[in-house]
Amino acid sequence: MKRTIRVYNQVFRIEKTVYSIQGINLPQPVSYRQMAFFIGTLLVMIVLNAFPPVNMIDLFLVKFVGIPFLVAWFFTRKTLDGKAPHRFIARYIEHKLSNHQFARYKNLEKGKKYRYDGVIAYRIHAGGDPE
Numbered sequence: 001m002k003r004t005i006r007v008y009n010q011v012f013r014i015e016k017t018v019y020s021i022q023g024i025n026l027p028q029p030v031s032y033r034q035m036a037f038f039i040g041t042l043l044v045m046i047v048l049n050a051f052p053p054v055n056m057i058d059l060f061l062v063k064f065v066g067i068p069f070l071v072a073w074f075f076t077r078k079t080l081d082g083k084a085p086h087r088f089i090a091r092y093i094e095h096k097l098s099n100h101q102f103a104r105y106k107n108l109e110k111g112k113k114y115r116y117d118g119v120i121a122y123r124i125h126a127g128g129d130p131e
Helices: 032-048 060-077 085-097
Strands: 017-021 024-031
Touching: 017 032, 024 032, 032 060, 060 085
Parallel strands: none
Antiparallel strands: 017 024
16 A cells, blocks of 8 residues: 655745845846856857857847846746756757667567557547547
């Protein structure tokens, strides 16, 4: 018999927040995680600014404020398949680079093709046409 033990660690895990920098109040509180994504993307944009596709864009605010802001917002607020986007992307790349072939989450033997042999059922409405 399985028993579920409830753990309330997430309730007591409060994310640290920055409200001002050097005495200048921020318009909205920012978490350390959001700051890390913003600064990391800003550094990437500074490096990419030396290469042709990015250095042709003359909009300073778009390159060094807009893009880092959007990346920080996306990576801290959105989820892909219930996971943080950076973890989802890492797992997706790991899956694509693995040399295993799977069918219904089981390994396939080398050279053996998987074929589904089953009956496909359709729900027929009053008019007789399937959806």
